[in-house]
Amino acid sequence: MRQIKKIKVVIAGPFAAGKTQFINTVSEIKTVKTERRTQQSSEKSVKDYTTVAMDFGKVRIDDEHELYLFGTPGQFRFDFMWEILGEGALGIVILVDSTDPTTFHEARKIINFFQSRFPVPIVVGANKQDMPNAWSPEDVRIALDIDEEEGIPVIPVSAIDKESVKNALLTLFEIIRTNLTG
């Protein structure tokens, strides 16, 4: 039997940014979740469970290849798990909850983490654009201090919408293609 090769993309972002939702929306399997009740009372108000092991989803490409979407775990920030996740990834999608500016600084730290370790394309998804109180992608970009020269597009995302998730992934892969040909 032929070995199936994994093509890896990391879906990162602060707590409750929508990583699990994003992965579930396009994955052919449901995310493998090891949920645990969150401890912090502040986090508990957002949702009762958080991902402690790992979210992942996959999309079959052909007989030999599968696209894997790995979500970063919510509670342990920047630990060895993140290093392992980033290793060998083709690109990184960093999701931000556009309705929650309290998480923007954390999102910037996450960008810094990946930027300084893995020289792969990054796309920032300003998620939850379907919500009326969402900041626009442009305002999110400014709040995250992403300047043009960083080459990180900030695009509108609504992780509950399949077309929107597809668009985010396509944006990432188009950059990967440009880098490969240019």
Added chain:
Amino acid sequence: MALTGDLRSFNFVDIFQVIGKDRKSGILFMEWKDLTCAYYVKEGEIIFARPIDKVYRVYADKDFDLLLSKLRMSAEGLSKTLERFLISRLNMKEGIFSFTPGFIKYGGEYPVVYPIEELIVLASRNLTPEEVERKISDELLLFERVPGKEEVLQKAKLNQMEWHILSLIDGERTVLQIRQMVNQDSLLADRALYALLALGLIRRKKKEVKQKQAPITLELLAKIIERIRSL
């Protein structure tokens, strides 16, 4: 689009940075513990402040010139309102902000005594260690200067210490080294770095990382893109 949040997590430097960056116009509402204020923003500059008892009153006065004559406010008086209701409050950490773009009709030109760049610097001088840590999060961060920012520099009215910090930034020195070179409280250095970053006078220096041999062929990439499209 809504721009709302809590001062505790998104401080005044951050707010001013967003307002100033693409020269927004509109109203910034601040719900302080003791009062609610409306700050009038025209093309990225905050030109007038007034306490209000009801938010809808602001919406009733869309014509700015009419409002000024109703309040018998002179052009010179505008900056005084900023001193009273904004600058004196930059050290307060409790409040809810929301920015509503548009809807106020501004007439001509109004004096800008406190440019947004200066407000950013003034606000940065009140940042707490927890607040600066959000952006100056790593001792090994490297910053470089952004060329062609003379105008911003003029408007920012940096003090001597802040100038000194700016002069130390050369794309080589780390945050740690800069902190050590200013023989002061490192909080002062961090506040200055935070402000310089918000002003766009400095930026994070990108690590030069060589793209490793691409682990994927163009053909496979085309396949992936096709597959995602067909999902």
